[in-house]
Amino acid sequence: MKEFLVQETIVTATGVRLARNNNQTIQIQKRTLDFLHWITDNHPEVSIFKLVGVKDTGANITVEVKFSKWNGRSYLYHPEIVSPVPYNDDKVPIDEETIQKLQNEIIRKHDVEHLPARSKLKSIKDIDLFTATNIYLYERRMCLIRTMKLMGLRPEELHELPLELNNNIRRTKQITAPTRKRGDPSLVRRFKIDFPSARRFNQYLEARQEYIDFLQSKGIYCLQPNNFFIGENGKALKKSSITKEFDRLCEGAGLTSSRVCLSMFRHRFVTREINIRLEARFAKKPHLKNGWTPELRDSVCLEVAELTGHADPDSLYNYFYAEYKAITSISSYSEKLRIRDELESAKEDLVNLEHQSRLRKIDLTSELQLIRTRINEMHSKLFGFE
Structure with missing residues (x-):
C-alpha cells in the first residue's frame, strides 16, 4: 500500500505527475489504520486474528499507541507511515504571478464569447439559467482565491464559513471563520480586513443571493441555502469539490509542472x-x-x-x-512587500472591472490594458531583478 500511494502518478493536460505528496499519504495511512482498528474493536467476527493491535496480541498489523505532545491525544503509529514533506518543499508561499495566472484562468473559463462550442451546449436549453450560473460560478471561484489570500484557511474551514456571521462585512470589516483540527467545533477566528477587501467579499455575497433568487424564480431550490458556498443549480457543494475545482484551475492555467496547492x-x-x-x-x-x-x-x-x-x-x-x-x-524588504500588496490590490480591481465590462458589453479593453501595462511597468521596476 505504501509503495502504491507514494509512487502512483496521474496524467494531466501538461504531463504526468505524482498523485499526492507525503503529507496526503500520511493522512490516508493514518485513517486506514484507524478504520481497521475500529473494525477490530466493533466487529471481531471479521477475522480470527485482530486486524490491528499492539505487540504480542497476534494482530496482523502491529502498531504502537503513542500520545501527542501537543494535546495529549492517543494515535496509532506504524513504522511504514511515510515521513512528512521537508520544510523547504512543503511550506512555499504562493507568489503573485501564480495567483494572477489562476485569476486569468477563471476569467477565461467564464468569457462566454470565447468559450469552446461544447461548453456552450448548456446554454441551448436555457440561456438565462446558463448566464446566471456562469456569473455566480465566476464570483465563487474569485471569492475562493481572494479569501485564501486574506486568511489562509484550511479547505474545510473555507467550506464551512458561517454565512450568518459574515453577512455584514462592509460594516464590520471582519470575517469570521471556524477552526478545525482542534477538537472544539465552537472555536472561531476573526480577521480584520480593509474596505476594498470587504467590498470584494460582499460582492460575492450579493452574487450568491442573486443566484439563489434567480433559481427560485425558475422553481429550483438550493439543497443547502444556508451554506456560504453553493453548487451549480443549487446543488450541495462538498469540501472535496473545492479542492478539485482548484486543481482544475491549476491545470487550465498550466501550473501542473510545479506543485501548486491551497x-x-x-x-x-x-x-x-x-x-x-x-x-x-x-x-x-x-x-x-x-x-x-x-x-x-x-x-x-x-x-x-x-x-x-x-x-x-x-x-x-x-x-x-x-x-x-x-x-x-534586506533593508527595503518590508516596504517592497507593502508596495507589492498595493499593486496587487489594484490588479484585483482591474480584474473586477474587466469582468463587469464584459457582463455589460461595454468595451473597455484599451483603457484597462493601458492601466494594466502601467502597473506591470511599476512592478518590473520595483521587483524585476529580485
Whole structure:
C-alpha cells in the first residue's frame, strides 16, 4: 500500500505527475489504520486474528499507541507511515504571478464569447439559467482565491464559513471563520480586513443571493441555502469539490509542472502576518534587529497561531526564522512587500472591472490594458531583478 500511494502518478493536460505528496499519504495511512482498528474493536467476527493491535496480541498489523505532545491525544503509529514533506518543499508561499495566472484562468473559463462550442451546449436549453450560473460560478471561484489570500484557511474551514456571521462585512470589516483540527467545533477566528477587501467579499455575497433568487424564480431550490458556498443549480457543494475545482484551475492555467496547492495560500498568510508583527516590534525596540530572542519568537508565533488555528505555536518557528532573516538582511524588504500588496490590490480591481465590462458589453479593453501595462511597468521596476 505504501509503495502504491507514494509512487502512483496521474496524467494531466501538461504531463504526468505524482498523485499526492507525503503529507496526503500520511493522512490516508493514518485513517486506514484507524478504520481497521475500529473494525477490530466493533466487529471481531471479521477475522480470527485482530486486524490491528499492539505487540504480542497476534494482530496482523502491529502498531504502537503513542500520545501527542501537543494535546495529549492517543494515535496509532506504524513504522511504514511515510515521513512528512521537508520544510523547504512543503511550506512555499504562493507568489503573485501564480495567483494572477489562476485569476486569468477563471476569467477565461467564464468569457462566454470565447468559450469552446461544447461548453456552450448548456446554454441551448436555457440561456438565462446558463448566464446566471456562469456569473455566480465566476464570483465563487474569485471569492475562493481572494479569501485564501486574506486568511489562509484550511479547505474545510473555507467550506464551512458561517454565512450568518459574515453577512455584514462592509460594516464590520471582519470575517469570521471556524477552526478545525482542534477538537472544539465552537472555536472561531476573526480577521480584520480593509474596505476594498470587504467590498470584494460582499460582492460575492450579493452574487450568491442573486443566484439563489434567480433559481427560485425558475422553481429550483438550493439543497443547502444556508451554506456560504453553493453548487451549480443549487446543488450541495462538498469540501472535496473545492479542492478539485482548484486543481482544475491549476491545470487550465498550466501550473501542473510545479506543485501548486491551497496550502500555499496558508504559507503566504503566515509569512505576511509574521512580517507585520516583527515590523511592529522593531518600530518600538530597534535593537531586536540585532538578533532575535526566544521571547520575541514565542510572542510573535503565539499571536499568529491564534489567527491560523495552529494548536502549537512552535510549528510556526521555521516561518519566523525565514522572515526574520529576510527583514534584517534586506533593508527595503518590508516596504517592497507593502508596495507589492498595493499593486496587487489594484490588479484585483482591474480584474473586477474587466469582468463587469464584459457582463455589460461595454468595451473597455484599451483603457484597462493601458492601466494594466502601467502597473506591470511599476512592478518590473520595483521587483524585476529580485
